[in-house]
Amino acid sequence: MTDRPVRGSRTGRPIMALLDLLGRRWTLRILWELRDGPLTSRALRAACDEASPTVLQARLDDLREAELVEHSAGEGYGLTELGREFRTAFMPLYAFADRWADGKPTTPS
Amino acid sequence: MTDRPVRGSRTGRPIMALLDLLGRRWTLRILWELRDGPLTSRALRAACDEASPTVLQARLDDLREAELVEHSAGEGYGLTELGREFRTAFMPLYAFADRWADGKPTTPS
């Protein structure tokens, strides 16, 4: 019953912080759109389906504080080295997405 | 400038659907808490820091529709085979979380 109470869900754990960060709208999308290189704020907004600058800016702040994204005057927003590590770690999920869509024809239109 | 318009966005690619699903609050957390085996709705709620049942139920519906989570009368909520594939694909990010926290001592308390 309460034999398995909370497991590793204490709030201090890195995975919890990461889950929290990624579980906000546009966070994953931003990281994904920056995978090929830096984008200006406007270009990023275009890539993110014209998401409102309010949230985008908030998420960029989050991601900058998380040191996954950085801003350089010349190029705009891009992944930090940590961000590029994230990208690498994310790739299996990218591959999974295809298997997922494949084995889940519950996606009519 | 518009030389790099949207890249791989739109087109309803699987990755976009996955990014959308995971970018909702508690989605990733739920999948994470179910990693070791099924939990009843109440136990899951406890594991998820007593999140409100409203959202949890909504996310469980999302995840069931996505065929990542299933419900069995006897055991509660658990990962489907697809869900277990997800878990595998997610592991690199779990490993990354530690490196991230390590190289980012910007997490005092």
Add this chain to the structure above:
DNA sequence: GTTCATGCTATCGAAAATGTAGCAAAGGCG
């Protein structure tokens, strides 16, 4: 100086999440 792109903020209505309470169904048990 004018034009333009960039990075960012302001506002406000809409949507989503939170917190608490509660219910119907299923099972155990006297």
Add this chain to the structure above:
DNA sequence: CGCCTTTGCTACATTTTCGATAGCATGAAC
């Protein structure tokens, strides 16, 4: 059978967040 507990889920009001549009300051180009 009544009584109690657990489970899965819903209702509601409040708070938080998001979305859409407009707009501004800065800096570079022309």
